[in-house]
Amino acid sequence: MKVSGSSWDVERIRKDFPILHEEVHGKPLVYLDNAATSQKPHVVIEALVDYYAKRNSNVHRGLHLLSERATEAYEEARARIQRFLNAAHSREIIFVRGATEGINLVAQTYGRRAVGAGDEVVITALEHHSNIVPWQMLCEEKHGTLRVVPINDAGKVDVEAYEAMLGERTRLVAIAHVSNALGTILPVQRMIEAAHQRDIPVLVDGAQAAPHLRVDVQALGCDFYTFSGHKTYGPTGIGVLYGKTALLEQMPPFHGGGDMIKSVSFEKTVYNDLPYKFEAGTPHVAGAVGLGAALGYLEDLRLDRIAAYEHELLVYATDRLSALPGVRLIGTARDKAAVLSFVVEGVHAHDVGTILDLEGIAVRAGHHCAMPVMTRFDIAATTRASLALYNTYEEIDRLIDGLGKVREVFG
Amino acid sequence: MSDLRELYQQVILDHNRKPRNFRTLTSATGRAEGYNPLCGDRVTVEVALEDGVIRDIGFQGSGCAISKASASMMTAALKGKTVSAAEETFGRFRTMLTENGSDGEVAGRLDKLAVFAGVREFPSRIKCATLPWHTVHAALAGKTEPVTTE
Numbered sequence: 394m395k396v397s398g399s400s401w402d403v404e405r406i407r408k409d410f411p412i413l414h415e416e417v418h419g420k421p422l423v424y425l426d427n428a429a430t431s432q433k434p435h436v437v438i439e440a441l442v443d444y445y446a447k448r449n450s451n452v453h454r455g456l457h458l459l460s461e462r463a464t465e466a467y468e469e470a471r472a473r474i475q476r477f478l479n480a481a482h483s484r485e486i487i488f489v490r491g492a493t494e495g496i497n498l499v500a501q502t503y504g505r506r507a508v509g510a511g512d513e514v515v516i517t518a519l520e521h522h523s524n525i526v527p528w529q530m531l532c533e534e535k536h537g538t539l540r541v542v543p544i545n546d547a548g549k550v551d552v553e554a555y556e557a558m559l560g561e562r563t564r565l566v567a568i569a570h571v572s573n574a575l576g577t578i579l580p581v582q583r584m585i586e587a588a589h590q591r592d593i594p595v596l597v598d599g600a601q602a603a604p605h606l607r608v609d610v611q612a613l614g615c616d617f618y619t620f621s622g623h624k625t626y627g628p629t630g631i632g633v634l635y636g637k638t639a640l641l642e643q644m645p646p647f648h649g650g651g652d653m654i655k656s657v658s659f660e661k662t663v664y665n666d667l668p669y670k671f672e673a674g675t676p677h678v679a680g681a682v683g684l685g686a687a688l689g690y691l692e693d694l695r696l697d698r699i700a701a702y703e704h705e706l707l708v709y710a711t712d713r714l715s716a717l718p719g720v721r722l723i724g725t726a727r728d729k730a731a732v733l734s735f736v737v738e739g740v741h742a743h744d745v746g747t748i749l750d751l752e753g754i755a756v757r758a759g760h761h762c763a764m765p766v767m768t769r770f771d772i773a774a775t776t777r778a779s780l781a782l783y784n785t786y787e788e789i790d791r792l793i794d795g796l797g798k799v800r801e802v803f804g
Numbered sequence: 805m806s807d808l809r810e811l812y813q814q815v816i817l818d819h820n821r822k823p824r825n826f827r828t829l830t831s832a833t834g835r836a837e838g839y840n841p842l843c844g845d846r847v848t849v850e851v852a853l854e855d856g857v858i859r860d861i862g863f864q865g866s867g868c869a870i871s872k873a874s875a876s877m878m879t880a881a882l883k884g885k886t887v888s889a890a891e892e893t894f895g896r897f898r899t900m901l902t903e904n905g906s907d908g909e910v911a912g913r914l915d916k917l918a919v920f921a922g923v924r925e926f927p928s929r930i931k932c933a934t935l936p937w938h939t940v941h942a943a944l945a946g947k948t949e950p951v952t953t954e
Binding site (some may be wrong): 740758774798 | 811842871928
């Protein structure tokens with residue numbers, strides 16, 4: 394077992410996460426399924442309890458004190474997210490259910506106006522289904538074409554092929570910041586610059602990046618950025634779509650309903666200003682408050698330090714997994730987040746997953762909502778261990794021991 | 805380790821390594837494909853019926869140890885059985901995997917297939933064991949639509 398050389402006090406951090414002290418099949422939980430969802434620190438759980446116990450009310454409506462408190466809490470969360478992403482204005486922060494809804498919002502509003510017959514939307518071969526299917530639906534409806542940038546055997550995006558793919562008919566680029574199935578960190582800055590040279594807007598799916606990397610939307614220059622609260626140590630059912638003011642203002646609303654209007658008559662409705670134009674109905678106020686608390690927690694720990702520690706763990710886990718006979722890592726790009734997808738020779742990923750589960754180790758086994766990635770590597774499924782700021786060297790050792798059990802059973 | 809051995813019994817591991825009747829038939833009278841979208845398991849089952857009796861049966865596909873062993877042992881168990889006896893066995897197999905307290909008697913009548921009783925403790929794996937059976941059910945009924953577990 395290795396001990397971290399950094400000043401990262403992982404034992405103290407683990408105390409912040411109650412679920413990490415649970416037992417699974419009589420063994421201490423080793424939670425390595427963070428790319429699916431992350432666990433929640435006390436501050437997030439308490440923020441939810443505190444909101445419902447002391448401030449719960451509807452927002453932007455009541456004249457009473459509770460409604461003012463709820464509205465204040467909701468807008469404070471928005472301001473915190475603005476700082477987290479370094480967005481220029483809080484009106485550029487739209488609350489959605491998660492990254493999936495963020496992408497669908499852009500596809501159904503911006504996309505439906507911008508994409509016509511013969512136009513193109515460019516994505517990459519490593520996208521999650523949520524950054525494939527909304528564009529497929531749009532292209533089908535508008536008779537457009539979905540173009541897919543290839544990846545190499547390491548799982549790295551072919552940037553030259555991407556640049557060559559941008560053309561007269563490209564209306565939008567939609568790319569992941571970090572691949573959920575392979576861990577690849579995409580060169581988004583360069584890809585955004587290349588698109589902008591042709592005045593093509595870019596949406597970045599940041600679901601796997603926001604919990605692990607510092608994101609500065611102004612430095613990146615992206616037009617849209619979206620992420621999910623639950624992968625960022627926050628609650629489920631809440632997420633964020635960032636969009637540049639100029640684009641958001643041109644876009645039609647996504648859903649119609651209360652809160653997204655200024656006035657309604659049967660003849661004409663006047664839509665509300667940003668960001669409310671995109672927030673029809675009573676929002677997930679508690680979720681927003683919980684997400685605000687999660688991002689505050691990450692800011693206190695500092696994302697650069699989180700990234701450095703997770704990288705240390707990744708290097709250690711990569712070395713140990715690579716040394717196991719019959720284990721092959723899928724996704725070996727140089728720039729990687731702490732995701733380890735692998736196949737065990739002669740053993741299906743689901744059998745690996747079940748055996749690890751019985752050892753108390755939670756991993757994901759399957760296609761990771763990225764079936765085209767599995768097809769690209771000619772495999773049915775992988776086992777994926779995805780790490781977070783609270784994982785330890787000892788837990789990596791437990792994973793390796795668990796894989797020893799797999800070998801023992803399957804010979 | 806006891807739970808683990810309960811699930812991955814030697815017989816199951818053996819059928820996974822050396823599946824029986826893992827082949828296509830030249831004289832198939834029924835054929836069906838099964839798919840589990842959760843894990844990507846795929847199985848194709850072919851049957852050759854003669855006077856309501858399964859004269860030959862084979863399967864192809866890829867999947868986890870549980871689904872492969874289940875398909876292999878299923879083909880071994882069904883060869884020579886009548887269609888109605890096969891359906892009856894399927895019914896018992898499903899009962900064993902999905903209903904609590906169905907152990908003793910049902911498992912006893914399933915003979916070798918009783919080794920799958922341990923799968924009941926693993927809800928996420930039950931469909932792996934039943935996929936080949938749903939597929940053979942479709943092949944016997946002459947259905948052409950692919951069967952899925954969802």
